Amino acid sequence: MAARGINKVILVGNIGNEPEMRYMPNGNAVATVSLATSDTWKDKNTGEQQERTEWHRVVFFGKLAEIVGQYVHKGSKLYVEGRLQTRKWTDQQGVDRYSTEIIVDMGGTMQLLDSRQGGDAGGYQPPPQPYQQQAAAGNQYGGQPAPAQQPMQQPQNRPQQQPQQPAPNFDDFDDDIPF
Amino acid sequence: MAARGINKVILVGNIGNEPEMRYMPNGNAVATVSLATSDTWKDKNTGEQQERTEWHRVVFFGKLAEIVGQYVHKGSKLYVEGRLQTRKWTDQQGVDRYSTEIIVDMGGTMQLLDSRQGGDAGGYQPPPQPYQQQAAAGNQYGGQPAPAQQPMQQPQNRPQQQPQQPAPNFDDFDDDIPF
Amino acid sequence: MAARGINKVILVGNIGNEPEMRYMPNGNAVATVSLATSDTWKDKNTGEQQERTEWHRVVFFGKLAEIVGQYVHKGSKLYVEGRLQTRKWTDQQGVDRYSTEIIVDMGGTMQLLDSRQGGDAGGYQPPPQPYQQQAAAGNQYGGQPAPAQQPMQQPQNRPQQQPQQPAPNFDDFDDDIPF
Amino acid sequence: MAARGINKVILVGNIGNEPEMRYMPNGNAVATVSLATSDTWKDKNTGEQQERTEWHRVVFFGKLAEIVGQYVHKGSKLYVEGRLQTRKWTDQQGVDRYSTEIIVDMGGTMQLLDSRQGGDAGGYQPPPQPYQQQAAAGNQYGGQPAPAQQPMQQPQNRPQQQPQQPAPNFDDFDDDIPF
DNA sequence: TTTT
DNA sequence: TTTT
Numbered sequence: 074m075a076a077r078g079i080n081k082v083i084l085v086g087n088i089g090n091e092p093e094m095r096y097m098p099n100g101n102a103v104a105t106v107s108l109a110t111s112d113t114w115k116d117k118n119t120g121e122q123q124e125r126t127e128w129h130r131v132v133f134f135g136k137l138a139e140i141v142g143q144y145v146h147k148g149s150k151l152y153v154e155g156r157l158q159t160r161k162w163t164d165q166q167g168v169d170r171y172s173t174e175i176i177v178d179m180g181g182t183m184q185l186l187d188s189r190q191g192g193d194a195g196g197y198q199p200p201p202q203p204y205q206q207q208a209a210a211g212n213q214y215g216g217q218p219a220p221a222q223q224p225m226q227q228p229q230n231r232p233q234q235q236p237q238q239p240a241p242n243f244d245d246f247d248d249d250i251p252f
Numbered sequence: 253m254a255a256r257g258i259n260k261v262i263l264v265g266n267i268g269n270e271p272e273m274r275y276m277p278n279g280n281a282v283a284t285v286s287l288a289t290s291d292t293w294k295d296k297n298t299g300e301q302q303e304r305t306e307w308h309r310v311v312f313f314g315k316l317a318e319i320v321g322q323y324v325h326k327g328s329k330l331y332v333e334g335r336l337q338t339r340k341w342t343d344q345q346g347v348d349r350y351s352t353e354i355i356v357d358m359g360g361t362m363q364l365l366d367s368r369q370g371g372d373a374g375g376y377q378p379p380p381q382p383y384q385q386q387a388a389a390g391n392q393y394g395g396q397p398a399p400a401q402q403p404m405q406q407p408q409n410r411p412q413q414q415p416q417q418p419a420p421n422f423d424d425f426d427d428d429i430p431f
Numbered sequence: 432m433a434a435r436g437i438n439k440v441i442l443v444g445n446i447g448n449e450p451e452m453r454y455m456p457n458g459n460a461v462a463t464v465s466l467a468t469s470d471t472w473k474d475k476n477t478g479e480q481q482e483r484t485e486w487h488r489v490v491f492f493g494k495l496a497e498i499v500g501q502y503v504h505k506g507s508k509l510y511v512e513g514r515l516q517t518r519k520w521t522d523q524q525g526v527d528r529y530s531t532e533i534i535v536d537m538g539g540t541m542q543l544l545d546s547r548q549g550g551d552a553g554g555y556q557p558p559p560q561p562y563q564q565q566a567a568a569g570n571q572y573g574g575q576p577a578p579a580q581q582p583m584q585q586p587q588n589r590p591q592q593q594p595q596q597p598a599p600n601f602d603d604f605d606d607d608i609p610f
Numbered sequence: 611m612a613a614r615g616i617n618k619v620i621l622v623g624n625i626g627n628e629p630e631m632r633y634m635p636n637g638n639a640v641a642t643v644s645l646a647t648s649d650t651w652k653d654k655n656t657g658e659q660q661e662r663t664e665w666h667r668v669v670f671f672g673k674l675a676e677i678v679g680q681y682v683h684k685g686s687k688l689y690v691e692g693r694l695q696t697r698k699w700t701d702q703q704g705v706d707r708y709s710t711e712i713i714v715d716m717g718g719t720m721q722l723l724d725s726r727q728g729g730d731a732g733g734y735q736p737p738p739q740p741y742q743q744q745a746a747a748g749n750q751y752g753g754q755p756a757p758a759q760q761p762m763q764q765p766q767n768r769p770q771q772q773p774q775q776p777a778p779n780f781d782d783f784d785d786d787i788p789f
Numbered sequence: 790t791t792t793t
Numbered sequence: 794t795t796t797t
Contacts, residue, residue, distance in 0.1 A: 075291070075293065076289065076291045076292065077265075077290045077292065077792065077793060078263070078264050078265035078266070078289030078290060078791095079263060079264035079265070079331075079689060079691075079719075079721065080263060080291075080306060081261070081262040082260070082261050082262075082336065083258060083441065084259060085257050085258035085542065085544070086256075086257035086258070086259075109257065110256065110258065110259040111256045111257060112254070113254045113256065114254065127259060127335075127336060127338065128338070129259075150544065152258075152443055152510070156306075157261065157306060157308060157354075158306060159306065159307070166345065166347075168343075168347070170349070171350075171351070173338070173352035182616075186443070258542060264689055265791075265792075266790095266793095267791060268790030269791080288791045289792095290792080290793090292793095305790095305791080305792090307790075307791085326790075326791070327792075328791085329723065329792080331437060331689070333437075363622065365622075365723045433650045433651065434647065435623075435647065435648045435650065435796065435797060436621070436622050436623035436624070436648060436796080437620060437621060437623070437647065437689075438621060438647040438649075438666075439621070440619050441616060441618040441619075442615070442617060442618070442694075443615050443616035444614075444616070444617075445615070468617040469613060469614045469615060470613045470617075471612045471613060485617060485693075485694060485695060485696065487617075514664075515664060515666060515694075516664060517664065517665070517710070522705075524703065524705075526705070528707070529708075529710075530708070531694075531696070531708075531710035623795075624794095624795040624796045625794085625795060625796095626795040626796090627794055627795080644794060644795080645795080646794075646795045647796095648796080650797090661797095663795080665795090684794075685795060685796075686795085687795090687796075
């Protein structure tokens, strides 16, 4: 993917929900999380400590989505590098709505900062296959509404392909170490 | 401004509009622009060249806003470093709406990449002097709706203070070189 | 500090040594650490897992140096944002030598990623109050030689002002939360 | 290439020399340039404008090196994203020496900011072929000594493969648009 | 709405 | 050695 211009987002923060998994018709995973960053400052007048939490909707594709689905949980601290993308959609009243997300695909990277884990899950994987549209479901966590516009599929559609929790064999990944 | 987590956006792209200037009650400037980045790729099936342009709503504050107001124009190429912020607002139907912007204030930086100009307008300078301000008006440019929430004033309210085009005196800035 | 051009380094990695503290004649702290990042890849021929660790010499100034001196230890995981600087010096044989460091001062930021701590120690705060310091020792880990070229002062000059380990009062910092 | 930790450098600046081209035994290009960034500040005492230029040795590999060789010239303004790497070598006196470079390969990106050109030459190309070691030659440009440690070959070894100036056929690249 |  |  070539590009004109630079579109880069770097976030470090904690995840506010369990990753929401979806699957493309071709089986490729998509994982969505809400990541929090916060600014703190002292009020000029009252001198009181203020804090504002920013919630970022982060969407992982491909291999990174697999890793997120397996190892990222509510409360996990992540380093994320992706790009900004604003999707336009139309709500039930026919009004144009916009949702901005941080896309993390093969051009981005991710790193789990929890525990004794870590490492880059950066991406130079072959590009994801295009796929076909389908169902939809809401996102209950994101700081922004996230109408279903991208096809998804329930995880149970492929339980045998990717065991949910403990990663028994990393051979599912094309690299020895997924992160 | 301390922070928990990292919230950083880096963009390089061209400006699609003349900067929209507003002024705070205390006189501080706010400049908003739309910055384009684009991805290009070859369609897997047709082999045709594809392109998707992403428009970013970038909001500059303080001294950087002044510089943008004076030197940035439709078509300008900019390097921008800021942070993501999503504002919530309620539309006329009482529906919650969200608008995500890249905020560039003293914690960010900007650089004009056009012409023989250039240089960093990054910000660790003492705060710009407050000056005059007034009314308010909507934003017609952003890729996303941007209801007027912050006080603003028409540029014509202060033409004598800040000449529009050729910068005759850099003494308006507290640094020798504004950018 | 204005600039022409962008000079930015972002690192996430673990610290290989106890921070080496120095103090300026005016009391400002300087903390130097060696931070490791590593690339791993599979050998094209043997198929064996390869790893190369890169050691980065990171130098913190001012308030960030204070925080590093108090809270960063061998093994700590850090997010660091600074700028590249290559110093030239002459060795005992009169040969020009160069040492490249990542400088983290008020234009940069740092974040401890260990434990339940975290938060940005980025810097737009007024300069930290000078205070006393203590020990000093060489760096056995850095990938590059680091001859003492900047003025320093023995730590014992200020022990009573800033207790070494557990931070009893964060009021020593001008922000409520140092990181 | 997976990684533990993040090692990222972002530079925007002008090139101080014509790119120095080398070629791997397998024909892969390597381009080295010196890129300048500078900080300016006002002297606290004299009030005079000060400037310090930092020179960065940037080494491009693969397709990006080809593009640099064709389109980058002395004075060109570049956006560069790469990683830090310090090489160790031994000088003629048997003393260990170090040279830090910014490596820009498939994990990095580059963008020409001159003229009406531009665009991302980012990298998701297939990994470069491993190659065999060979000859050596000095580097006359870098801000730091750069003893030959990597095999190279004189450009004249393949002049017929890659016409020097106007890019007649972009088919040499695996993308429609090289930048 | 910009750029190429 | 570049730029402004």
